[in-house]
Amino acid sequence: MEAADVGIGAVAGGGEGERSSSSSSSDDEASPTAAARRLLSTRGFTRITYVHIHECEDFSMGVFCFPAGATLPLHDHPRMVVLSKLLYGSMRVSSYDWVTAPRSGTRKGVGAVPRSGGNIHTLTAVTPCALLDVHAPPYAEDLGRSSTCFSDMPVPALPGYAVLEEAELPEDFRVVGAPYVGPELLVDVDWYD
Ligand SMILES: [Fe+2]
Structure with a gap:
């Protein structure tokens, strides 16, 4: 079980592969691996x-x-x-x-x-x-x-x-x-x- 499995996108010290669906974040970089996933960015x-x-x-x-x-x-x-x-x-x-x-x-x-x-x-x-x-x-x-x-x-x-x-x-x-x-x-x- 990892963060992405429950739709959580923040990764401490990394962040690669995140796709934000949070309106509170402007971070909306989608990588190919994350393209199919909806992830909540918790960075902010x-x-x-x-x-x-x-x-x-x-x-x-x-x-x-x-x-x-x-x-x-x-x-x-x-x-x-x-x-x-x-x-x-x-x-x-x-x-x-x-x-x-x-x-x-x-x-x-x-x-x-x-x-x-x-x-x-x-x-x-x-x-x-x-x-x-x-x-x-x-x-x-x-x-x-x-x-x-x-x-x-x-x-x-x-x-x-x-x-x-x-x-x-x-x-x-x-x-x-x-x-x-x-x-x-x-x-x-x-x-x-
Ligand atoms: Fe508790």
Whole structure:
């Protein structure tokens, strides 16, 4: 799976073969190999941009495109499995798992460097990059599947551990949307009972 497979055209340090279909970009050079493809040029993105590809009751799929230095704050994915693949660029990921049950009242507990999946994570783009994300099942607030943001405070006496506390999203944080222009998705799911 590469960026072009989901209609994403930006390639860090390269860019050969891109064909822009984004109205926000004037870069419209088409190479013979890309002529048949519609690619969204993400070069000019200055904010984290989500390209939504698909959602059904079983999963959702999309691509987060990051400008260099952008961060998705620490957040969780309760009752979901998250599969992520970096399509291009370089990204720093820190993740935690709960090691004690959240206390009553506020959602506060102790996280640790991941031992079973790291379902609480923060992502920072080192270079412009794109991340394919699959959430299974998808977000559903009424079913207890919504993200919460956290702050993390290292525990000096326990290297690798931190206290996580529910936090507000940073005020200037915003994810914008961009259209999916890649190949049509055909979904054929066989579930094993
Ligand atoms: Fe996430």
